[in-house]
Amino acid sequence: MKFQLIYAQRGKTRFMHNNQTEEVIARASNGDLQAFRDIYDAYSGFVFNVALRVTRHREDAREITQEVFVTVHNKLKSFRYQSSLRTWMYRVTVNASLNYIKKHASLKSRTVAYDDALGSSYSRDYMAEKSEREHNEGVINRLLGMLTPEQRACIVLRSMEGLSYEEMADVLAIDVNAVRSRLKRAREKLLSVRKEVLENEL
Numbered sequence: 001m002k003f004q005l006i007y008a009q010r011g012k013t014r015f016m017h018n019n020q021t022e023e024v025i026a027r028a029s030n031g032d033l034q035a036f037r038d039i040y041d042a043y044s045g046f047v048f049n050v051a052l053r054v055t056r057h058r059e060d061a062r063e064i065t066q067e068v069f070v071t072v073h074n075k076l077k078s079f080r081y082q083s084s085l086r087t088w089m090y091r092v093t094v095n096a097s098l099n100y101i102k103k104h105a106s107l108k109s110r111t112v113a114y115d116d117a118l119g120s121s122y123s124r125d126y127m128a129e130k131s132e133r134e135h136n137e138g139v140i141n142r143l144l145g146m147l148t149p150e151q152r153a154c155i156v157l158r159s160m161e162g163l164s165y166e167e168m169a170d171v172l173a174i175d176v177n178a179v180r181s182r183l184k185r186a187r188e189k190l191l192s193v194r195k196e197v198l199e200n201e202l
Helices: 018-029 033-055 058-078 085-103 124-145 149-160 165-172 176-201
Strands: none
Touching: 018 033, 018 058, 033 058, 033 085, 033 149, 058 085, 085 149, 085 165, 124 149, 124 176, 149 165, 149 176, 165 176
């Protein structure tokens, strides 16, 4: 099954209200394509963004997003509402991203291209804004690249997606103490390499 990816801008993704979720999940799990499309429209942006942050490669994130929604389509009937749909989607996305990294660990590292397919006519202001955004994205990407995939997932879920420790423990299938420990090591690593990365940007 193939899906046409629609990438939501950061902060613009609109998740379903709780009172909508059960009805939509029930309809989608019974083969209602519009209901599944509603789920896709609500969650594809953040799935792609999480996968991109964890893998640090846009094409990998595209593949993972496709894989995630195939998994969601196939397993939606087994969803038991023990956690929110959003938390479940985080779990599927992080697992798919980490598994993808392990599967392709032997491949040569690739440079991340944060390409924006928005056409060729840009105003001067837009180009300046785009350049600054790409610079910031590049710094963030290089910092994340200093971490292990597991540490990177923690930073993404906590600092970029705003999950609580309890939600992170649920997503990562580890206890809260392990989340705190992994996040602490990740932050210490970021602090130790931050100066080096920033100096290389000058």
